[in-house]
Amino acid sequence: MSRAGIFRVPHGIAVEMTERVYQLPSFNDVLEGEIFLQNLPSIVAARVLDPQPGERILDMCAAPGGKTTAIAILMKDKGEVVALDRSHNKVMDILKLAAEMDLNCIKAYKIDALKSVRKINEETNLGMEDNPNEAAETMAEDSDPCHAAHATIGATATDAGEDSSTTTIVQSDEQKPDSKRYVSKAELRKNLRRMKNGPGRNNYSGGRVEKSKGFLPNSFDRVLLDAPCSALGLRPRLFAGEETLESLKNHATYQRRMFDQAVKLVRPGGVILYSTCTINPGENEALHPKVGGPGIVGSWERSNKTYTEEWLTEQEAELVQRFDPSSSVDTIGFFIAKFEVGQKEG
Numbered sequence: 585m586s587r588a589g590i591f592r593v594p595h596g597i598a599v600e601m602t603e604r605v606y607q608l609p610s611f612n613d614v615l616e617g618e619i620f621l622q623n624l625p626s627i628v629a630a631r632v633l634d635p636q637p638g639e640r641i642l643d644m645c646a647a648p649g650g651k652t653t654a655i656a657i658l659m660k661d662k663g664e665v666v667a668l669d670r671s672h673n674k675v676m677d678i679l680k681l682a683a684e685m686d687l688n689c690i691k692a693y694k695i696d697a698l699k700s701v702r703k704i705n706e707e708t709n710l711g712m713e714d715n716p717n718e719a720a721e722t723m724a725e726d727s728d729p730c731h732a733a734h735a736t737i738g739a740t741a742t743d744a745g746e747d748s749s750t751t752t753i754v755q756s757d758e759q760k761p762d763s764k765r766y767v768s769k770a771e772l773r774k775n776l777r778r779m780k781n782g783p784g785r786n787n788y789s790g791g792r793v794e795k796s797k798g799f800l801p802n803s804f805d806r807v808l809l810d811a812p813c814s815a816l817g818l819r820p821r822l823f824a825g826e827e828t829l830e831s832l833k834n835h836a837t838y839q840r841r842m843f844d845q846a847v848k849l850v851r852p853g854g855v856i857l858y859s860t861c862t863i864n865p866g867e868n869e870a871l872h873p874k875v876g877g878p879g880i881v882g883s884w885e886r887s888n889k890t891y892t893e894e895w896l897t898e899q900e901a902e903l904v905q906r907f908d909p910s911s912s913v914d915t916i917g918f919f920i921a922k923f924e925v926g927q928k929e930g
């Protein structure tokens with residue numbers, strides 16, 4: 585049951601936790617910009633995608649940006665990670681996290697990933713057909729979110745390297761260069777950290793969320809589709825009873841439509857990584873027979889709306905990674921499939 589749901593039901597038993605199972609302290613706001621907690625499968629997913637410095641990567645459903653930032657770090661912040669989400673606020677979250685982690689190669693856009701392939705007539709209208717990479721960032725030219733995410737902080741520490749043992753240090757204010765003000769050692773440390781790490785999530789200086797009209801086919805080296813799903817791998821969800829057979833089928837249909845976009849956007853010879861945090865085979869393994877074979881040839885179109893729950897053959901199952909939440913490896917339930925894309929037809 586969801587937390588909100590607990591307060592809505594008139595009957596039931598509430599259990600108060602009096603003893604912590606793990607003695608791990610909360611990491612909220614601890615080492616901001618230095619660490620970001622992730623589930624093990626999320627880290628594995630970014631590594632299996634295997635992004636290389638200088639490449640152009642698409643993260644189709646990116647918020648809050650855990651995998652996006654993991655990918656950018658693996659690329660040593662060189663190249664381009666295009667992160668999409670359909671929610672304005674969630675795109676803000678991606679930008680904030682990128683700022684906190686001082687990652688410059690991430691560009692985040694608000695867009696419905698089901699419409700992430702740009703229509704040909706729009707390309708022509710905008711005269712962008714010659715350069716597939718440039719065509720991708722519609723409307724974004726005047727303000728680069730990466731730059732916004734790294735806006736400079738207001739005050740510059742002048743005596744940082746000198747007397748760090750004293751409690752007050754003089755800073756000059758950029759707005760009023762002649763003025764001097766006394767700041768505490770803690771404030772100075774915070775400013776230094778912000779200079780090093782960027783403004784940080786809690787001090788994010790803002791920046792516009794850019795909308796995108798989509799991207800040209802074959803314009804990404806690798807595509808991550810960390811699809812919205814039934815989330816049955818998140819242990820309490822399995823028992824929440826919120827999903828029905830019908831809603832599970834709907835997730836699968838939605839994911840296939842997104843996957844079709846990914847197939848169009850990745851270049852021949854590129855990679856698609858599909859992942860979910862559910863244990864429902866209809867949203868996981870069943871995708872594979874539809875796209876078929878060791879590599880994807882051409883674009884996969886849904887010919888009908890039939891639903892399949894086929895499991896993979898033993899051999900095929902070797903090719904995907906399933907994290908079982910009931911196994912001794914203490915992880916959430918998760919699924920990862922990597923597709924090496926072959927030559928595309930026509």
Ligand SMILES: C[S@@+](CC[C@H](N)C(=O)[O-])C[C@H]1O[C@@H](n2cnc3c(N)ncnc32)[C@H](O)[C@@H]1O
Nearest residue numbers: 645646647648649650651669670696697810812
């Ligand atoms: C599983 S979460 C992504 C988690 C993220 N990859 C991470 O590692 O932090 C799925 C995300 O997909 C987004 N989403 C759902 N439908 C979408 C759509 N049609 N287009 C773009 N984003 C969508 C949701 O807003 C949500 O943030």
